[in-house]
Amino acid sequence: MMGLQGAVIMKLTLSISKKECDLIHEQSLKLLKTMGITVFSNEAQEIFRKAGARVDGKQVFLDAPLVEESLKLVPSAFPVYSNSGRVVVGKGEICTLPAYGGTYVSRNEVIALGTRRDYVNFTKLNQQNQLIKMASPYTIEPFDIPLDLRSAYRMAMLLKYSDKPCLSIVGSQEESCACIAMVKRYRGIDHKPVVLGNVNVSAPMIMGHSTTEVITVHCLENQPLMIACGSGLSGLTAPPTPGGNFLLANAGIIAGIVFAQIQSPGLPIIYGLPLFGVDPFKAETLVGSPATALFTLAAKGMAEYYKIPFRAGGTFTDSKYLDYQSGFESGINLLSTLLAEVDCLMHSFGMEDALKTINYNKYILDEYAFLSLKDFVQGMEINDVTTMMDEILKVGSTGNYISSRNLKLIRKQYRPHGFGEGKTKAAVLKETDDEIIRRLDSYQFTAQTKEQIKIIRGYLPDEYID
Secondary structure, eight states: OOOOTTEEEOOOOOOOOOHHHHHHHHHHHHHHHHTTEEEHHHHHHHHHTTOOOEEEEEEEEHHHHHHHHHOOOSSSSSSEETEEEEEEEEESSOOOOOOOBEEEEETTTTEEEEEHHHHHHHHHHHHHHHTTTTTOSBBBTTTTTTHHHHHHHHHHHHHOOOOOOOEESSHHHHHHHHHHHHHHHHHHHSSSSEEEEEEEETTTEEEEEEEEHEEEEEHHHHHHHOEEOOOOOOOTTTSSSHHHHHHHHHHHHHHHHHHHHHTTTTTOOOEEEEOOOEETTEEETTTSSHHHHHHHHHHHHHHHHTTTTOOOOOOOOOSSSSHHHHHHHHHHHHHHHHHHHHHHEOOOEETTTTTTTHHHHHHHHHHHHHHHHHHHOOOOEESTTTOOOOHHHHHHHHHHOOOOOHHHHHHHHHHHOOTTTTOOOOHHHHHHHHHHHHHHTOOOOOOOOOHHHHHHHTSSSSOOOO
8 A cells, every 4th residue: 555655735825825825924023113013121131221222201012123133032832731741832733721700600591700710611511622731821811819919819829720721820920920839839840931921012112010020020030021012902002904904913912022032031932813893883892703813814923923822813703502593603713724824723612792701612623624624625545555455446336435443444434523403402512511511520630749738828718728
């Protein structure tokens, strides 16, 4: 039998052109030099000034040489460690991250504010899920935990119920420091990247106090960062055209990268572009818009241009329920993510209602969509082996292909995803909920050591340890 070496695999990829990347980069440099970026922190202004940037009040101006030298320092790939091993970002395989920033939960079409029980549930689900590569302390807001204890609770329960590499707490300088210290102590890992921070430069071009503080903390601790600028709303805080919004976001991301590199040269950074479409009549963000999918593909072009890992896309939808809109919008945005071959996929499973809600049932359905679309993007093999010419001639024009060998081939070539034949909505809700129950009931994890229990009790009263 002929081997598969040299087989041609049909593959779909899309992105912006080199010429378009050149234009975005050149105009970003012009914006940073002539308009600059507003930086509120006096300490951050001084860091920029010492690196050679021009500072006028709160406005910081960056010349092209400083920008381009900073971009060259960013590594093309990097690891994040935990007790169970490591995840590598930038080596070609998608690093899938959980939902991020949910306020509400939905289960069987009942919507409520997130609770500590939901937080633990999704931490367990993400731990068991082989498609999820990292854990997140921001999956859902646990509103029944006091605000002054909430960050400590998030991180402590993440460490208790998951051993995957994790994202960090990024609310403030103090919270970031405490988070990194907790992870290092609990997991007994020092002098290695143990968290990934996610920070946002605000639109139009603003670095707030918490953004610069959190970047500085991660630089001092040598912990990697995901720097994003995706809050621009076309016609309000960004130009009315997608191209203008993209340009402004790119310039903001670059400014964040420069701020990190002048403090910690070579610090691993992910280029983050969570840009969304807009309702032209209501001036509201539309995360499920086709424009969101196009921004994801554009991010691929700029990340490859700068030779750094990037994050974009997700299972975005503006729908509040499991309906046609939810499936279509989630599908087109997930497809663009896979076509773009993102290095990091945030909001991977379960998000709905413009990122306000994480849906238990949709969490399962999005897994099926991810696997199905992943198969689609991988394409199919057409060669002398897969066309099975000899088999066709052997069977002839009136025979059949029923055999145990062919049954194995069918199950390999046509992998089942989802529930097969169409079902009623009630049946889909029941089957997805049954799967959630099955996973939570079967959750098993290594018991904490005495030292780990002591560490968590140092951060939380017993009544808030689940």
